[in-house]
Amino acid sequence: MTIAPKIKTDLPRIDQDSVLIFDLDNTLYPAACDLFSQVSDLIGKYVRETLKLEPDAAYRVQKDYFHRYGTTLRGLMTEHDVDPADYLAKVHDIDLSVVDPAPDLASALEELPGRKLIFTNASRGHAERVMGRLGIADRFETIFDIVDADYIPKPQQQPYDRLLARDGIDPTRAVYFEDMAKNLLPAKDMGMTTVWVHTDLEWAQHGRDDPRIDHETNDIVGFLRNLATAS
Template sequence: MTSLLKPRSDLPRMDADSVLIFDLDNTLYPSACNLFAQVSDLIGNYVRDTLSLEPDEAHRVQKDYFHRYGTTLRGLMTEHKIDPADYLDKVHDIDVSVVAPAPDLAKALDDLPGRKLIFTNASRGHAERVMGRLGIADRFETIFDIVDANYIPKPQQEPYDLLLARDDINPAKAVYFEDMAKNLLPAKEMGMTTVWVHTDVEWAQAGNDDPRIDHHTDDLVGFLRTLAKAA
């Protein structure tokens, strides 16, 4: 089932100049596979070991940094000067086999004109492994990861500015898909069409009722097919 906040006539018209921008985790694959739970556990272990904390305190610090800084990584860099490369290597050492290949998603992407990009708070290596597992890596022109963002996470403004400048994106021609609703709001303010991909993850809900979000969907493939029909 595809849920839209606006009728089909309000969908953006897709053409060769269009740009589809996708978040990665819990957007291009279902949150139900719990892939990010593996990352979260490894982040907790990293905080525990790096700061010499008991597990409960490490969990508290992990969540506190996430909420205050946008990512636990940003909090650790700001307050403890940790090496971000070491962090990203360790917390993304996960089993991606829990993600099912997605031939329907690959076909839906093929049927849409324009450029396709990944915009993620995770690392490029993590994105490449997940996209490889999904079977969609060759559908995307490029990845903009947390390193490209100078380790400044969404929804802070700087990564959006850097993405548009690096990849020469006209925001009026861009459609941005994201599971964390609040991350859509800077994109909308820049002129992008915004699509919230529903998830049951609690921390992704903030901002989902904001009227600046153009569309909601609980079926990414179905939404992409609707876009293709409207092209």
């Protein structure tokens, strides 16, 4: 069922000049898959082994860096000169069997014209594996990952600026889908139409009542099909 308590604009018309930008994790697959728990556990292991800390101390460092730098990786790079490629390879070595193939999502994406991109705080390799598991890899033109963002995560402004510049995107022709409400706000300030893909995860709620969120849904396939019908 689609929920739409905050639709303040008509659905945008999607044509060949439109750009559909999607976050990856908990946006293109259900948050109930809980891949983040696997990643979080591997981050904790990485912090413990790299900094030679006991579990409790490593957990405190992991969360402290996340809150102060936006990602634990950024904190480790800044304070300990950690190799980001090594980190990303190890913390994304997760079991994807909990993610089901998504033929309905693949079909809904295929029905829509325009360009389609992934914009993620994760790595390209992780994105490619998840997209392969979902069966949607061939629906997307490209991926903009944390490396492309120079390891600066959303919602800081720099990744959005880099994405638009790299891929020649007119933000007024773009629709951005994201499960973390706060990550939509810079996109709206730049002129994009914003869609919050609803999740009950507490840390995804910040910013959900901001007027810069145009639409929200808990059924991304249904929302995409409505876009196709409206166009």
